[in-house]
Amino acid sequence: MTAATLLFSVALGAEALAASPAAPPQPPSTAQQEQGMHPGRPFKDPANADTTATKNLTITLDAAQTSFSVGGKQLYGQSYNGSYVAPTINAAPGSTLTINLVNHLPVATNLHFHGLHTSPSGQSDDPFLCVAPGARLSYRLVIPADHPQGTFWYHSHAMGTSCPTPGTAGMPGMSTGGFMPGDVENQVFAGLSGALVIGDDRTLLxxxxxxxxxxxxxxxxxxxxxxxxxxxxxxxxxxxxxxxxxxxxxxxxxxxxxxxxxxxxxxxxxxxxxxxxxxxxxxxxxxxxxxxxxxxxxxxxxxxxxxxxxxxxxxxxxxxxxxxxxxxxxxxxxxxxxxxxxxxxxxxxxxxxTGTAVPKLPTVSGAIPTAPVDLSTAAIAQHRSVQLSESSDGNSFYLNGQQYVMGAGSIFATPAKLGTVEEWTLTNASGEDHPFHLHTTAFQVMSVNGTPQPYTNRQDIVVVPHATNGVPGRAVIRIEFHDYPGRWMFHCHIAAHEDNGMMSYINVVP
Structure with missing residues (x-):
């Protein structure tokens, strides 16, 4: 190759390089994001929403865009009452919990009381409720006297960024305009979540x-x-x-x-x-x-x-x-x-x-009092299948081949009946695990990928394993339907997945 040809080739290469699109900027590293934060400070529990009420509790949660301290560094996000970690709500079994949600955000929001066994209808734990910007809504949660004592949490369950006209398609607060991504990921990621404790399970030890x-x-x-x-x-x-x-x-x-x-x-x-x-x-x-x-x-x-x-x-x-x-x-x-x-x-x-040793306390074994009964021998009223899948680009998500559509009905044609137990088979055809969550009650996991699971507990989230060599992952659960008719929602609890379609509900009837 002559010198002239070499220079011409180098010039063409430089011109092509200059014309090529710029590579996307690399996200900042964790260390870069943590600059200005202060590790190693003494541990602090989250603030309590109220420590004075003995039975019935009324609190106000202001949802707003704000700044708050994270690790000692001021950041900007969204909060309930000004803190990145929302105040812990403490309530007793048999009490009534009133929460006044005031929406100062520029978009719609609402609340979900994750894991609580309370009504999914009315002004209770209804994820279809919608609080428009500048509006307020009073939630009233009647906690059953026999409600399990333990740790729950609450967070935004916004199904979109605006509140459609109520009553359309027979579904209050939902629109008929086809699929609309929700806003759960944005709002929870920005800070709208906190712990909720029912009773004190130390009393059961x-x-x-x-x-x-x-x-x-x-x-x-x-x-x-x-x-x-x-x-x-x-x-x-x-x-x-x-x-x-x-x-x-x-x-x-x-x-x-x-x-x-x-x-x-x-x-x-x-x-x-x-x-x-x-x-x-x-x-x-x-x-x-x-x-x-x-x-x-x-x-x-x-x-x-x-x-x-x-x-x-x-x-x-x-x-x-x-x-x-x-x-x-x-x-x-x-x-x-x-x-x-x-x-x-x-x-x-x-x-x-650190400090002076204290007497070592005894270990715990067996069942904790008030644990639910084993459903292994329960009569099964209905078997259902739920297939979890996603698009090849990983941007759209489905249950039984359907992307959740605002205003549409359940993926199930027949409702569940109160007083019955159903067995659901959850299969996952995708290449990533999906944590399946059911509102309103906890369920019992019977098997995972064909391996029987001995009864140790009930839970409201189970990880459905990803497909391996083309074989879908599988989890089998049993659900006891009791106390509350209405729409019991279920979805993947990766917020980006539920926002983009991996969600539905089952109608529960008397």
């Missing part, structure tokens, strides 16, 4: 354990842009749950929780984030599970790790070691499937064992 210290650990993740705003889905930006993320505990960055040697505490663990999983491990320790998804367990188990998909809760006993020292509460590296996300090993908090 053996007497020596009833006065142990209890802590609530609300796990939330966020992504921060260069201006200090929590990322939102807009015309120019998209939340990508696989991007570098800041993980927080009660809005703190790697706080330090102190215990005395041999001390036992009750930890209420809540994944109150929008999309991502936590695989929890407390290095050198075990979790003793006494409650799952707000329901006392029928068999106490111990675990080295706990998987918390979005919306999951565990009530666990943790006993410190016999000597002083420090260890780490972390979320382990985890992938939810070849087409899903892959999360890195990330420290969440430090456990500091």
């Amino acid at each position: 053996p007497k020596p354990l009833r006065s142990v210290t209890a802590h609530t650990l609300v796990l939330k993740d966020l992504q921060v842009d260069a201006t200090g705003h929590i990322l939102q889905n807009t015309a120019t930006a998209t939340i990508n749950s696989d991007n570098p993320t800041v993980r927080t505990v009660n809005g703190q960055l790697q706080p330090v929780l102190s215990m005395k040697p041999d001390e036992t505490q009750l930890w209420r663990l809540v994944n109150a984030g929008a999309d991502i999983f936590y695989q929890l491990q407390l290095d050198g320790h075990q979790f003793t599970v006494v409650g799952e998804d707000g329901v006392p367990v029928a068999k106490v188990t111990t675990a080295n790790t706990l998987l918390l998909p979005p919306g999951k809760r565990y009530d666990v006993l943790v006993t410190a070691g016999p000597t002083a020292g420090r260890t780490t509460l972390r979320t382990l590296a985890y992938s939810n499937g070849p087409q899903g996300d892959a999360y890195p090993n990330t420290p969440l908090a430090t456990l500091n064992v």
Whole structure:
């Protein structure tokens, strides 16, 4: 090649390079997003919404765009009452809980009281209610006297950004304009979620354990842009749950929780984030599970790790070691499937064992009082199938081949009847796991991928495994329908998936 030809070729290469589209900017790393935050501060529980009411509670939640402190750094997002982690609501079985939701947001919102066994109709836990910008709505939750004592949570369940004309298509608050993505991911990711505790499940433990210290650990993740705003889905930006993320505990960055040697505490663990999983491990320790998804367990188990998909809760006993020292509460590296996300090993908090040792308390075994009965021998009134799938580009999601359409009916032609038990087979044809959630009641998992599951608990979220070598993942559950007629919603609890179609409901009739 001559020199002239070489120069001509280099010039053409430079011109082609200049004309090619610019590569998309790389998202900021977790370390860059954490700049200005202060790790290692003393652990703090979330604020309580009210600590004075003994039976009936009335509180106001102001939903607004605001700034708040996360890890000691001022960020911009959305909040209930000005805090990134919303105040913990405490209510007693047999009480009435009134929550006045005031919407200061520029878009519609509402509330869902995740896991509560209360009416899905009227001014109760009805996800079809819609609160327009500038409006307010009073929710009235009548908590049954026999309601399970445990840990729940509440969050926005906005089905869209505006409130359509009520009454269209026989579905109040819903439109007939075809598929409309919801706004759950934006609002929960921005901060609209918090813990809700019914009763005090320490009272169900053996007497020596009833006065142990209890802590609530609300796990939330966020992504921060260069201006200090929590990322939102807009015309120019998209939340990508696989991007570098800041993980927080009660809005703190790697706080330090102190215990005395041999001390036992009750930890209420809540994944109150929008999309991502936590695989929890407390290095050198075990979790003793006494409650799952707000329901006392029928068999106490111990675990080295706990998987918390979005919306999951565990009530666990943790006993410190016999000597002083420090260890780490972390979320382990985890992938939810070849087409899903892959999360890195990330420290969440430090456990500091310090001071004078205390007498070691007895261990717990067997069933926790008030645990629900085993449904293994129940008569099955109806078998149903729910297939979970998604489009090849991962942007649209389906149940039984249908993308949830505003104003349309249930994927099931026949309703469920109160007083019956049904068995549902959930299959997942996609390449990522889907955490399936049912409103209004907890269910029993019978098998996962063909492996029978011995009865230890009921739960309101189960991870349906991804397909492997073309074979769909499978989970079989049994649901006891009791107390409340109405529309019981179910969906994938990855907020981006429910927003984009993986949602429906079943009509429950007397």
